[in-house]
Amino acid sequence: MEQGVKSNFARRVKELMKENRYSQKQICELCGIAEATFSRYMTSDRLPKTDILANIANVLHTTSDYLLGKDNNYGYEQLEILLAASKDNLSLNQKKKLTAILMDEYKREDS
Secondary structure, eight states: OHHHHHHHHHHHHHHHHHHHTOOHHHHHHHHTOOHHHHHHHHTTSOOOOHHHHHHHHHHTTSOHHHHHTSOSSOOHHHHHHHHHHHGGGSOHHHHHHHHHHHHHHHHHHHO
C-alpha cells in the first residue's frame, strides 16, 4: 500500500506543479529542501516527513491529505481556506476561471 501512496503523491505533486507552473528547483527553494531529496519523492522512492509534506502542500495550494490520496474532494471549509490563503498567488486568469465555474453553477440553479 505504501508504494501506492508514494506513486499517488508523486503524480499529484507533478500535476499541481504543472498547473501552477513551478519547476522542481522553484519547489525546492520554496520548501527548503535539496533537489536530490525532492527527486526521490518524485520517483516514488520515499515520502517526505510531515513538516516537508505540509510545506509542499502549502506551496502547491492544497492539503497534505490530497497529496497522499486520502482526500479526493474538498469540502466547503477546505475550499474557503485554500482560496483565502491562495488568492494573492492566483493569476487574474485563474481567478476568472474559478468565478466562471461558480457562476455557471449559479445560472443552472437559477433556471
